Amino acid sequence: MNARESYDGTVQRTLFTAEEIGTAIERMARLIAADYAGQPLLLLGVLKGALYVTVDLARALAAIPDGPSEILVDYLCVSSYGNASRSSGEVRMLKDASEPVAGRHVLVVEDIIDNGLTLAYLRGLLEGRAPASLRACVLFDKPFHRLVDVKVDYVGLSSPDAFVVGYGLDYQEIFRNLPYLAQLQPWVFSKES
């Protein structure tokens, strides 16, 4: 199967266009810029899914006058879904952050929150490293299957109760590079046990 064939016919519908996602990120950036005005901010993107939202949020913040005094961008990498469409329930740290967190204003940047276990794990881990402050920003909130009550400080858009891909979100590592959020055809998952 080549790259093109793996996309054709698999998308059932577009949920949010690239433009709608961009507008939501700019809206979050304005709130974040106001809250951290004059202070240094460490954006901590959660790979792989938050690859794109972290970049676009950092650039949106740069375009706002009177925002944070400086913005550092770092990433860590965790995974709980593997190649399946359902969470394993176990969050694994694949690559830790490079920048120290202690004494810094840290904003965790996530593409999506679903059962909440990933963000709960990260909040616990990072709180233990004594940041000056810790908040979380999530582009897509999917609230239907929360297993833990975890605080999200900035939310971009509400996701429907469906397996969604695009704008960083994958199915079996495919579809992350779609510039929009999409729902896949049910038959795409039919071979999963």
Ligand code: PRP
């Ligand atoms: C996805 C997503 C979040 C997490 C949210 O990551 O990027 O980090 O799941 O789900 P939860 O609220 O149910 O814990 P995934 O584990 O699929 O890794 P990936 O980002 O590399 O795709």
